[in-house]
Amino acid sequence: MPEVPNPRASRRHDLAALIAHRESDNGRHTRGARRKRETRDRLLDAAFGLVAKKGMDGVTINEITEAADVGFGSFYNHFESKEGIFAALVDWLFEEFANALDRLAGDLSDPAEVxxxxxxxxxxxAYREPVWGQLLISExxxxxxxxxxxxxxxLRDSERGISERRFVVADPLxxxxxxxxxxxxAIAAELHFAASSKRTVTARKMLRSSEERFAERTAAIVLQAFGLKRVEAERIARRPLPTGSEVKSG
Known part of the structure; x- marks a missing residue:
């Protein structure tokens, strides 16, 4: 006797096939998106390396694509122009650094210490990576x-300090x-002194020993601008940095 088709089983089979098809499409889409993201990151990384050597004005799109090992035409799948990739480069570098700072200071409860x-x-x-420092100054x-x-x-940390009455300022903006x-x-001064002190290894070591002190003094001035007394500001600025590590570039 011939087997009678089961409509319910047939629908389950069709649904399973549809889900499998969609998952396959999603997998292809995910792989494509990942490859596109990886290509974009390679272009940004190449641009930063070239800017570090030649400055923004001296870098061409062709140099960027060659350094990234990406086809010239593919550049325009990600950026409209050289100016576009430099704008994205600034966002990429500073956003990543800001995220790293968030992780580092995440366990601190005092807005002033943050x-x-x-x-x-x-x-x-900025001292370790002068090109990064110059980008921050220009932007x-x-x-x-x-x-x-x-x-x-x-802005977020200053607003938090004001709302918690840790900072007292007459005009927040x-x-x-x-x-x-x-x-x-402070970064501009630091880079100037660093450049003028690279003539000898001894001078470089002396500047390195004063680098952290200069950063502490700057932090103390910033805290005083937020309304802290000088003695307290200097004490907070000299506290040991959170352990876990040095914040690096991406």
Missing amino acids: VAVCVRHTLMR GFSTRALNRGLGQRL MCLISVIGTILA
Whole structure:
């Protein structure tokens, strides 16, 4: 006797086939998205390496694609122009660094110590990576820098300090602007002194020993701008940095 088809079993089979097909499509889509993301990161990494050697004005799209081992035409699948990749590069570097600072200071309860730790790490990274420091100086007051990455974290931490009455400021906006200006000016001075002190190994070692002290002094000035007394600001700025490590570039 012929087997009678089971409509319910047939529907289950069709549904299983549909789900398998969709999962296969999703897998292909995920792999494609991952490859696209990896290509974009290679282009950004190549651009940063070239900028470190030649500066932004001296880098061409062709050099970027060759360094990234990506076809010239593929560049435009990710960026509209050279200016576009440099804008994305700034976001990529500073957003990643800001995320690293968040992880490092995540267990700190005092907003003043959070700000001090972030300022000190920012100064020390600018010293270790002068190109990164120059990028921060050039972009420090741009809309991009203020609305994302380090600027957004500083705004968040200052607002937290004010709301908890840890910071006392008459004009929060002007205070934030002055704090950003202080940090950028300190980085500019640090890079100038570093460049002028690279003539001998001895001078470099001496500057290295003073690098952390300079970062501490800058952090203390920032905390005073937020209303802390000088003695307390200096004490907080000299606290040991959270263990776990040095904040590095991505």
